Amino acid sequence: MKNIIKDLIIKSLSKIDKSSNISIESIEVSICKDKKFGDFSSNVSMKFAHLYDLKPRDLARKIIHEIEENDNILKIEVAGPGFINFFVSKNTQFEIIEKILEDKTSFGKNKEGNNKKILIEFVSANPTGPLHVGHGRGAAFGDCLSNILKENGYEISKEYYVNDAGKQIDILTLSVLQRYHELIDNNYDFNYEDLYKGEYVWDIAAEIHRKHEKNFFIENLNSMKINNIDDYISSVKNILSEKKFNEVKNLAVNFIQVNIKKTLILSGINFDSWFFESSLLRDNNLKKVISFLSNNNHTYEKDNALWFKSQQIGDEKDRVLIKENKDHTYLSTDIAYHKNKVERKFNKVINIWGADHHGYVPRIKGAFNIFSKGESDLIILLVQFANLFRGKDKISMSTRSGNFITLEQLLKEVGKDATRFFYIARKSDQHMDFDIELAKSNNSNNPVYYIQYAHARICSIFKQSIENGMQFSFNKDYLELLSKEEEMKIIKKLSSYPDIIKKSAEKYEPHLLTNYMRELAQEIHSYYNKFQILVDDSKLRNARLALIEASRYVLKNSGRIIGINMPDKM
RNA sequence: GCGCCUGUAGCUCAUUUGGAUAGAGCAUCGGAUUUCUAAUCCGAGGGUAGUAGGUUCGAAUCCUACCAGGCGCGCCA
Incomplete structure (x- = not known):
């Protein structure tokens, strides 16, 4: 019906002025909330009166005068500053x-959507611990958005990016090894503050101990001098051997990932693909991406490091890709990941990030555009954090100490339906308060x-x-x-x-x-x-x-x- | 200090891409079950849309300044 009215208006406008080039897309017709204004209304005459050198109400009258008869429409009125209100017959309604x-x-x-392909990446929490309630909002939002886009005829792929490489994972591995040693010999007690301390670390250590017994045990780990976490990691890698360290790493990541998948299923979310950061490091993938950037004049060397000219693509300043110590930065793999996204030829790529990453947006968008050359769009949607309440009491959380409510606990306490509903019931870029008591109440x-x-x-x-x-x-x-x-x-x-x-x-x-x-x-x-x-x-x-x-x-x-x-x- | 986001009823939030008298729920107060589920409904009060300007037919919405809050500003991830 809306389209019929738009069509009538266009026809009428072209009768008034044959040279009119107002497109049908620019005609707005909305459903009235107040029935005294009819069923549909349009603001065209106010929008375009200046083009005809007329007052809005006068243009509205002309439009009505020239409009074709239509069985569905009972009457048309000019109202207020120049709205055209359409009253539609009941049978039509x-x-x-x-x-x-x-x-x-x-x-x-x-x-x-015309079957256009969209890649939508969301959650993508580091596999260093279970999903907590902070991840829940992005998860619910991403999944609902996917469903909505499907409803509109888009072809959707939901992807989870797994950060299974890098320092955080090494720290997780170390945390697990620590608990593992404590399990074997309770004299081992080296409470290093940077390590993960959640209950789940014990669970992983226990499982490894059960399956591999003392295979990863280091006799004198206790006496090791620890200056900083990086040294600690490399010493343990040396003593234990890189191979064994990686073995523990894989066991830990896998354990957590199984747990994350379980939680996502409880949330009613299924991903189409899981993309591993580690896959970007195989076969010189990352090196190739970086040489591509260098060959196209997007990098330079300074202070023994390789820099990305991100300022020229919209960022506040340039960023390091390869550190002085020859390690790559997080940004490097992220750029490689987005190059990969471009290569998979989606019409549109959507990333859903926590709002704390907003500073990261320009550099990734910039990098994406270097590869896509305008053939695909990257849309980054930011989701604000949710404050968790139990009635009037705010529940505070600190992740590193392991003192947080997991998404799984929330889902079990509140239920999938209410959890999803509450998470998405607010505009995503708006801070929100999530009251567990309210979500649980059945009144x-x-x-x-x-x-x-x-x-x-x-x-x-x-x-x-x-x-x-x-x-x-x-x-x-x-x-x-x-x-x-x-x-x-x-x-x-x-x-x-x-x-x-x-x-x-x-x-x-x-x-x-x-x-x-x-x-x-x-x-x-x-x-x-x-x-x-x-x-x-x-x-x-x-x-x-x-x-x-x-x-x-x-x-x-x-x-x-x-x-x-x-x-x-x- | 710089950048991004936000500010709407006591509370939590909407407001159909700038539209007509800014609306819901909660909370408060008052009513409705011989009738398809009272986990419901009906009614009342409650507003200078952070503040001050500007843009135009018209501003909660766009622009500027200021105030307040959140987040971000690493060769961390």
Whole structure:
């Protein structure tokens, strides 16, 4: 209907001025929230009045004067500063119910994406410990966004980048070895502060001890002089041998990764691919990328280090790629990773990062553009941290000390549905407070139960209808019996669902969908309380059943996208 | 100090890419179950949109300054 109106406006405009070159994309038509302004409204006359050298209201009048007759439109008015308001016939509005009942679970899908390929990378937490609640928001956001983009006809690949190389992993390995030695001989107690101290480190050490016994034991580790963590790492590597150190490393990383995957599955998230940082270091991959940059004049040498000319591609300053000690920096592998992303020929690449990485955005975007040469877009979406509350009490966390709530604990305590819903119910770039008590509560305070209850209620009515021998049978001719204000409100809400799907994809904002679900649920509850659905008049009854059945599909579909269950019974 | 993000009701947040009278929930107060699930509904109060300017038909939204908060500014990852 929106498109029909846009078309009418364009035609009218070209009648007023044959040379008009206003495109259909620039015509805005929106669904009115207040019914006194009609069903649809457009601001074209205010937007373009200056082009015609007219006052907005005068242009609006002209547009209306020239507009073609259309059976769907009852009347058109000029209002306020120059809005053109369209009043649509009821039968036209009822069409949406028919469409939903036809499309069922595919209602809302569109082909905007045109099967374009998108790589979306998210979570990508270092495998140095279990996922904690801080990772949860990015995880839920990335997964919901993926679902939304799929709904819009994009082909999505979800990827997790595993930082399985580098210093943090060495520190993890060392932490595990430390606990391992303590397990074997409790005289070993070298509490070095940089090491990971979470419970899970004990678990890994215990497993290694169980499987490999004293295979990695170093007799005099206790007496080793420790100046700094780097020396410590290299000494242990030397004594134990690089091979054995790597063996422990692999065992540790693998252990944690299994744990992370488990947590993600509990969150309802499946990744299509896992990309290992270590794969970038094999076969001289990284070297090739760096020589490519050097050959194309993107690097220079200074102070015995190799620098990336990141300033000329939008960064605040230049950055080091190869350190004085010949180690590569984190940035190097990240650039190599993004080169790889470009080579995989996606139409668009999306990264979801914690907001604390925002300073990192220009250099990666810059590097990406060097490789993609404009053939692909990199979009980096930042997700702010969530503060965790238990009622009024803020739960503070420190990661290194191991004193944090894991995502798994949260999922077990709150449940997958509420966890996902709460994480994405706010704009991602907005700080948010996550109240565990609220998410757990099963009363009206909790929007998840509120929405699910609306769905369950509808199911319950259908169950009742069957028990009472009032089986639903759809006949579109009965729909005109829907005349109550509440009914028309719900119809209007249902009509706007496809727009919400489209918009939440365009803006990368899943929270639009959670807001929508809440609003729809509210209208359903109000309607339910005010009117009897299962009335004796079978025509009216079937019309009402059609309305709530359509609502049910929309709830079900949006629930599928958000990743929350819509129960038939509660 | 420099850069990025944010500031909306007592609290948590929306506001359909600049639209019409800024809306929900919680909390507070008052009401509704002989009727399809009260995990629900109906009603009331509550606002100088951080402050001050600017841009235009029109600003919570865009620009500038200031105030307040978060984050980032390593040859760390």
